Amino acid sequence: MYIFQCEDSIDGIFTGIYDAFASHYGHKNIRLSTNSHEDMCLFSEYISVRTDIDKSQKVGRTLFKRFGIDFYETICKCALADGSFKKLSMDKANAIYQTIVMAFALPEAEKVLNFLGEPCIACLFELCRQTNNEGHHYLGFLRFFELENGLLFAKIAPKNNVLPILAEHFTNRLPLENFMIYDETHKLAIIHKAGKDYLTVDASELDLTLTRQYSANEENYQKLFKTFFHSIAIEARKNPKLQSQNIPKRFWANTVELADCQ
Amino acid sequence: MITKSATTFITTSATSPALHFSKDLMEKLAILSDAAKYDVACTSSGVNRKGDGNGMGNSLACGICHSFSADGRCISLLKILYTNECIFNCSYCQNNCESDIPRATFTPEEVCTLTMEFYRRNYIEGLFLSSGIIVSPNYTMDLIYQTLYRLRNVYHFQGYIHVKAIPGADPLLIEKAGFLADRMSINLELPTADALRKLAPCKSRHTILKPMRQIQNSIIQNKNELSLYQNTSRKGTNNRFSLTEQSRFVPAGQSTQMIIGATPENDFQIMSVAEGLYQNFSLKRVFYSAFVNTTHNTNLPVLSGGPPLLREHRLYQADWLLRYYHFTISELLSEDRPNFNIYLDPKCDWALRHLEYFPVEINRADYKTLLRVPGIGAKSASRIVKARRGSRLDFPDLKKIGVVLKRALYFITCSGKMMYPTRLDEDYICRNLLSDYTQIPRELREEGYRQLSLFDDVNFGGDSNVYLSMRG
Numbered sequence: 001m002y003i004f005q006c007e008d009s010i011d012g013i014f015t016g017i018y019d020a021f022a023s024h025y026g027h028k029n030i031r032l033s034t035n036s037h038e039d040m041c042l043f044s045e046y047i048s049v050r051t052d053i054d055k056s057q058k059v060g061r062t063l064f065k066r067f068g069i070d071f072y073e074t075i076c077k078c079a080l081a082d083g084s085f086k087k088l089s090m091d092k093a094n095a096i097y098q099t100i101v102m103a104f105a106l107p108e109a110e111k112v113l114n115f116l117g118e119p120c121i122a123c124l125f126e127l128c129r130q131t132n133n134e135g136h137h138y139l140g141f142l143r144f145f146e147l148e149n150g151l152l153f154a155k156i157a158p159k160n161n162v163l164p165i166l167a168e169h170f171t172n173r174l175p176l177e178n179f180m181i182y183d184e185t186h187k188l189a190i191i192h193k194a195g196k197d198y199l200t201v202d203a204s205e206l207d208l209t210l211t212r213q214y215s216a217n218e219e220n221y222q223k224l225f226k227t228f229f230h231s232i233a234i235e236a237r238k239n240p241k242l243q244s245q246n247i248p249k250r251f252w253a254n255t256v257e258l259a260d261c262q
Numbered sequence: 263m264i265t266k267s268a269t270t271f272i273t274t275s276a277t278s279p280a281l282h283f284s285k286d287l288m289e290k291l292a293i294l295s296d297a298a299k300y301d302v303a304c305t306s307s308g309v310n311r312k313g314d315g316n317g318m319g320n321s322l323a324c325g326i327c328h329s330f331s332a333d334g335r336c337i338s339l340l341k342i343l344y345t346n347e348c349i350f351n352c353s354y355c356q357n358n359c360e361s362d363i364p365r366a367t368f369t370p371e372e373v374c375t376l377t378m379e380f381y382r383r384n385y386i387e388g389l390f391l392s393s394g395i396i397v398s399p400n401y402t403m404d405l406i407y408q409t410l411y412r413l414r415n416v417y418h419f420q421g422y423i424h425v426k427a428i429p430g431a432d433p434l435l436i437e438k439a440g441f442l443a444d445r446m447s448i449n450l451e452l453p454t455a456d457a458l459r460k461l462a463p464c465k466s467r468h469t470i471l472k473p474m475r476q477i478q479n480s481i482i483q484n485k486n487e488l489s490l491y492q493n494t495s496r497k498g499t500n501n502r503f504s505l506t507e508q509s510r511f512v513p514a515g516q517s518t519q520m521i522i523g524a525t526p527e528n529d530f531q532i533m534s535v536a537e538g539l540y541q542n543f544s545l546k547r548v549f550y551s552a553f554v555n556t557t558h559n560t561n562l563p564v565l566s567g568g569p570p571l572l573r574e575h576r577l578y579q580a581d582w583l584l585r586y587y588h589f590t591i592s593e594l595l596s597e598d599r600p601n602f603n604i605y606l607d608p609k610c611d612w613a614l615r616h617l618e619y620f621p622v623e624i625n626r627a628d629y630k631t632l633l634r635v636p637g638i639g640a641k642s643a644s645r646i647v648k649a650r651r652g653s654r655l656d657f658p659d660l661k662k663i664g665v666v667l668k669r670a671l672y673f674i675t676c677s678g679k680m681m682y683p684t685r686l687d688e689d690y691i692c693r694n695l696l697s698d699y700t701q702i703p704r705e706l707r708e709e710g711y712r713q714l715s716l717f718d719d720v721n722f723g724g725d726s727n728v729y730l731s732m733r734g
Binding site: 112115116117122125146152172176233242246255 | 296312648651
C-alpha cells in the first residue's frame with residue numbers, strides 16, 4: 001500500500017490526487033490521507049505530498065470540464081469540510097480520490113454522486129452536507145459590526161472552512177460596501193472593496209483591537225436590534241430548548257442579540 | 263490565495279458619513295414589533311434573485327433564518343406594523359381600537375432606515391410590513407405603498423419584502439404594491455365566515471377573498487406577459503434581465519394565516535379550508551397560529567393550558583403532507599374522526615390505519631410509495647430512488663441517506679428482509695413507537711406522561727381524541 005499524505009486544503013488534496021494518478025502504482029494500492037499523525041502501518045510506503053498550485057489547478061480544471069460544475073462544487077465543499085471528527089468512516093482525501101477514480105470508470109460520471117450505497121460517496125456526501133449546513137447557518141447567523149471608518153467587520157468561528165461560500169454570497173449581497181469576514185478557526189479572512197471582487201487573505205497577524213473601534217451609530221443599531229429581538233418573542237410560547245436547537249450555542253458569542261445571554 | 267495584510271485593509275478604508283438617528287425610534291420599534299409578533303408568516307423563501315451590483319441585497323429561494331427568539335421561532339424578516347393605531351375592533355387582536363395600549367406610527371423614512379441598517383449588518387433577510395388600519399384601508403395601503411416605493415427606488419433595496427394587503431383597500435393600490443413586494447398576504451384570520459362575523463365584525467369573507475383572488479389573477483397574468491415578452495425579445499438587448507426583474511408581480515406568491523383555537527372549528531374543517539385555498543387560490547403557504555389570549559374579551563375562550571401548540575404542530579405536519587407528500591385531507595381526517603391524533607404524527611397515524619400498503623420494498627417501490635412511509639421524507643425518498651441505481655441498499659445505507667429508521671423499520675424491507683423480526687400489527691407497532699420516550703410530544707411528556715396501556719381510557723387534552731381510547 002502506498003499512502004500519500006497531503007495538506008488539509010483544496011490545493012493540498014488536489015496535488016495529492018495528481019501525484020497519486022501520476023505514480024502509476026494502481027488505484028487499489030493507493031490511499032490518500034490528510035492526517036499526518038495517524039498510526040503508521042507496517043509494509044506501507046508513506047509519501048508526503050508537497051502542495052503545488054499548478055498541479056492542483058490542472059486537477060481542478062479536469063474535474064470541472066469532465067464532470068461538470070455540480071460535481072466540482074461537491075468535491076470542493078467536501079475538501080473544505082472538517083474531516084477530523086471520529087464518526088467518519090474514511091479519510092476525507094481518500095473519499096475524494098476514490099470518488100474521482102469511480103467517476104472516471106463510469107459512463108455517466110455526473111451520476112456517481114447519487115450512488116450513496118458506496119462508502120466513499122456516502123462519506124463525501126456527509127462531508128459536503130456538513131459544509132453546506134454550516135455555511136447556510138452562517139449566512140444567517142453572521143453579524144457585521146460597523147467600524148469607525150464605515151467598514152463592516154464580521155468574526156466567525158466555523159468548524160468547516162465556509163469562507164468561500166460566505167464570500168460569494170455577501171459579495172453579491174453587499175456590492176457597494178467595504179467589508180471583511182474573519183475566520184478565527186482557520187486564521188483566514190476575506191476582504192471586499194466596494195464595487196470589486198473579494199480577496200482571500202491570511203489573517204494570522206490581524207490586530208483585533210482595531211476591530212473593536214465601532215462607529216458612532218453602531219451601538220445604537222445594536223440596541224435597536226436587541227429591542228426588536230426581545231419584543232418579537234411571545235412570552236406564552238417561551239421555549240429555550242427549541243431556541244438553542246435552532247441556533248446552537250456555539251454561534252451565540254459572535255452574534256449581537258444573544259452574546260450576553262450565554 | 264493572495265496574501266495581503268488584513269490589518270492594512272481595516273486602517274485604509276474610507277470613512278462613512280454619520281447617519282441621522284432619532285431617540286424615540288427605539289420606543290416605536292418596541293411598540294410596533296411587539297404589535298406584529300402574533301403574525302406568524304416570517305419566511306423569506308420562494309424567490310431567487312441576484313443583486314444587480316447597484317444597490318443592496320439579493321434573495322435566496324430557500325430562505326435564510328437570521329436568529330431565533332426566546333420562543334424558538336425564526337427571525338428572518340424585520341417584522342413590524344407600520345402603525346398600531348387601528349379603527350377596527352377584532353376581538354382577538356391586541357391592537358383593536360378598544361384596547362388601552364401605547365400607540366405609535368412609523369414614517370416611511372424610519373422604516374427604510376431601519377431596514378437598510380439592519381440588513382447591511384446581516385441582522386435580517388428583509389422587511390415584513392403589516393399595519394393596523396389608520397384612518398381608512400386606502401389611506402393605510404397608500405402609506406405602505408409609499409414606504410415600499412422609497413425602499414426600492416430611493417434606497418435601491420433588493421432584498422426580500424413581504425407585505426400585507428389591507429382588506430378593503432382599492433385594487434389599484436394592491437396592484438402597485440404587488441410590483442414592489444416579493445410576497446403578499448391577506449390573513450384569513452378565522453377558518454369560517456361565521457367565526458369571522460362574530461370576532462372581527464369590521465372584516466368579512468368578501469373583503470378578504472376578493473383581494474386574494476385579485477393577487478392570484480395578477481400573478482398568473484404577469485407570468486404570461488413576462489414569458490411573452492421574453493419570447494419576443496429573445497435576441498434583444500442587454501436590459502432584458504433588469505426589466506423583467508422590476509416588473510415581476512409578487513414572485514414569491516401569496517400566503518395567508520388562520521388563528522387556531524379561538525373558535526370551535528375542528529381540525530377537519532381547518533384543513534379542508536387550507537386544502538381549498540391551495541387548490542382554488544394557488545396559495546404558496548397557509549400558516550396556522552395557535553391562539554394566545556391577549557385581550558381577554560368575553561367573546562373568546564380562556565385556554566387554561568396555554569396556546570394549543572401541539573395542535574398547531576399537527577396542523578403544520580398535515581399541511582406538509584398536502585403540499586409535498588401527495589396526501590389529500592380526506593385520507594387523513596373525516597367527519598367521524600375530525601381531529602388529529604395527539605400522540606402520533608398524521609403520517610404515522612395514516613400508515614397504521616393502512617397497513618395493507620406495507621411493508622414497502624426499498625429497492626423496488628416507486629417514489630410516491632416511498633413518500634408514504636413514516637420516517638422517509640421527500641429528500642430521502644429522492645435520494646433512495648437515485649442511489650439504488652448504483653447498488654442495492656441495505657439498512658445501514660438508509661441511515662446514512664437520512665431515513666429515520668426507528669420509525670421506518672416497521673414499514674420497510676430491504677431486499678425482502680425486515681430490519682428486525684417485527685409484526686405488521688397495528689397495536690404492536692403503535693406500542694413500540696410510543697415506548698420510545700423521545701417520540702412522545704413534549705407537551706404530553708411534561709404533563710406527566712405515564713406508560714400507556716392499551717386499555718387505559720386516558721384523556722389528556724380536553725376534547726382532543728386520544729389515539730388508543732378513540733380506537734377503543
